[in-house]
Amino acid sequence: MTSELLEIQPRELKFTFELKKQSSCSVQLGNRSDQYVAFKVKTTSPKKYCVRPNIGIIKPKATSEFTVTMQAQKVAPPDFLCKDKFLIQSTYVPFGTTDEEITSGMFSKESGKYIDEKKLRVVLISPPHSPVLLPNNGELKKDPSYDAALHKDIAQNGIENIPPPQRLEEDVAGCPAKDIEVLKAAKDAESRQADDKMNLESAKELVEPKLIKDFEELKSKLHLMDSKLREADHTITKLIDERSAAIREKDLLKHEVELLRRKSMKRVQVGFPLLYVCTVALISLAFGYLLHL
Template sequence: MTPDLIQILPSQLTFLFESKKQSSCLIQLRNKDDQYLAFKIKTTSPKKYCVRPNIGIIKPKDACDFTVTMQAQKTAPPDLNCKDKFLIQCTIVPFGTTEDDITSDMFAKDSGKYIEEKKLRVVLIAPPSSPVLFQVNEDANQDSSKEIHAQKDWVPTLRVSEEVKDFKTTPDMEEDRTDEVIVDRRVENVRGMEPSKDAVQLSLAKDFEELKSRLGIMDSKLSEAKVNIMKLTEERRTNTEEKDLLKKEMEVLKRKMNAKRVEDGFPLLFVCMVALVSMVAGYYIHP
């Protein structure tokens, strides 16, 4: 028997189901082995859930967290019974393996490697009831019970209609009106929140425009810097060419000066040689 490579905490995915609202669940994977592990997460409903990250590397005796987000649903399943499941696959990988090296072939069963698979089921729970709504419902139930008892004691005469007229102004009905006022105030508060949302959107739009203008300014400055760099590069190239041209002219001048020195020194040497030869010849002719 091969021991378990990973430990999953918690052992199931629990989501708080609220209509048209997202819900998230955090799961931790613990590496129980002394080697590096690669994991991959699959689900039976990929369009319904978002897993981040869905692949990863866990160091020996270390842990890794991933978050599963359930997208907003319009209606709840019957009795909150969800049949969605998740599959977690893991396998041993060499030291130095990164997330970019993870491929689907690593988790293929026909590869000969040991692939550990664990399933997680999805559990949906209902949100707790609001205490304010519960109190309103309880008051309404008490009022209805009072009306039922009153109807049993009434006698079908003309006086009953008058009592009914008087019953409309009883304290119980005033309490109901108070509840209606509370509900109306809540509706007004909810409506009052809409302008704040608009203000937030306007503020975000203003910040976006400001950032956009700053980006335009930075782009213009960058363009100016590029133009300046091009000018400096051209000036440097021109200076280099002028410097090379001056070097060539200096070499030509040096050559000309050397040639002139040779031309100026040749006649003097020739005269000296002729004089020496003449003296030797005169010595031999006239001893």
């Protein structure tokens, strides 16, 4: 199996940045394998971007596409640089798996499955035919020299000679060293915050499936123990019933024995034994015979 499951185009998310306007870009994913592959898209700034769809299934040698929309922003980032990142996770899934069957556990490394991860960075570009912008307290402001040059071209030629868009870094080159150091420190802090957020989300993705698995195992054990307790309770009840029945049978036998004993005693008291009667008869006959002599 190849280590790279998906072919991703492009490898950067480029957004045309304009204040208070949304911007979108599309990413195409190609399945390089002969198996079904599931993918999931995550970002360090989930409130800032909208990903549709953020999960999906790609058939063997097929392609899929998702769109990322950056919400309208009120403030431009320092130096026109963005530290936001996107993470695309992919893994093999059984043949015939559908989008509805995708779960977070599929992308958990705790399951032992191979998870391919690719990071995409965000690049902001200036809109075409836009005036040169300068950062001013976190907001983009139009360069005054641009307006002067523009009016001069209009006065001389009668048309607007709009210069091509320039990188914001060129405009910031003339800033004081102190301001540049402040901007760099702010960028570093933002980068560390983004990385920490990415690590936190990755740790959350790892911990949540483990907690769910432990909870399911505990729930299964409790269910098994409850079944065993019910079975033991049933056995105890059965034994108690059997003991009660044995006691009743014992009492009944005692009663019957007592009745038989009483009957035998009554028979002895009512008549004489046959041997006694025979002996008395013989003695009487002998005594009578002697008397006749």
